[in-house]
Amino acid sequence: MSPTSDPATRERSRVALVTCDLFPDLWEDDLPLRDVLLSRGAEVDVLGWDDTEADWAAYDVAVIRSPWDYVARRDSFVSWAHSVARLLNPADVLEWNTDKRYLAELANAGLPVTPTDFVAPGDSWTPPSDGEWVVKPTVSAGSQDTGRYLLPAQQALAEAHVARLAAAGRTAMIQPYLSAVDEQGETALIFLPDTGGVLSFSHAIRKGAMLTGPDEGAIDPGSERIDPRSPTEAERATAERVLEAVPGGAGRLLYARVDLIPGPDGAPLLVELELTEPSLFLKEGGDAATRRLAEAILARI
Incomplete structure (x- = not known):
């Protein structure tokens, strides 16, 4: 074992767990991960992705966890991700994955894949004649700006939802509601x-099930x-x-x-x-899952 990989001879690993102002102390499900990393001798800081004072180069690795406010600022979020050299998951993956296209x-x-139609700003959309359908933006998190519509009875509401997204410069996606x-x-x-x-x-x-009705019809x-x-x-x-x-x-x-x-x-x-x-x-996965993730993080350093 080389000196740099031996925990007894190398400096302590520095890990940044990336969150946002909504969860400055992490989402509760990630607290066990923080604790296991600390127990393994790592230094762990919890930082907002848009923290202008953060020195990301000082960390051996930055792990994305709960930056759930990025939706309205996706371009800034992606730009930030590309500026962090040791980011997990990698920035190009995040750029691809944060747009549901x-x-x-x-x-x-x-x-x-669930059948999906995409309606960009300026595109026309002809609603299906019947059935239950889901309308949401291609950039979203936590069922934000998502609604469930029964057609034809709620066609006007569905059309208004698509138009509202288009007016905000957002691409809508329309999927059948999977009743299972x-x-x-x-x-x-x-x-x-x-x-x-x-x-x-x-x-x-x-x-x-999350969706309960039109517009932002979703449980918290x-x-x-x-x-x-x-x-x-x-x-x-x-x-x-x-x-x-x-x-x-x-x-x-x-x-x-x-x-x-x-x-x-x-x-x-x-x-x-x-x-x-x-x-x-991780709570549902138990201690084994949390330890597995923590060891994987340290193994990347």
Whole structure:
């Protein structure tokens, strides 16, 4: 073992956990991660991504955790990410993943993605004739600016939602509401590096339905029902296929979360691939998941 890799002879590792002003002391689910890193002898600072006083070059690694205010300032957030040399996940991944138009790329690659239409500012949109549909912006977090509409009864509201996003210079995305979420929930599969550094399945949770109605008809993020879940073989296989399609390869990732809901035929469909700032549900994953993530962070130094 070289002197620089021996904990007894090298300086303490410096880790920045990246958050925002909304959660200056971290989102509660990340507190166990901080504590394990501290117990391993690392110096840990919690910093807002837009902290103008932060010296990012002074850290061995900066780990994105809860910068959930970036949505209104995505360009600034992406620019900041590219300025941080040792950032996890990497800046180019964040740039790709913070605009949900990546779903079109994955669909074009043959992956089972929830059918999605994108309506950019200036585009015309003809609403579907019937059914339940979800309207949301391509840049969002925590169900912000998201609504669920029953057509044709709520067509005017859906059209107004799309128009409101366009007026703000935002691209809208329209997806069928996957009704299986009401009874079966959404399965979130969390992937973390194993002891060999290979990104692999860690644990999964069930999330209850979030959307309740038009406009911003969603329950508050964090208030949905969360339970541990064992994914099916089909869900595991789908999630692994999705990760294989990540630009640059999944081997660069510190973490990934793949959110799936059964489609009309019962087969899992990708709702979102969370590579930027997802909750990793470490409490539901238990001590083993938290230790696994902490060791993976230290192994990158």
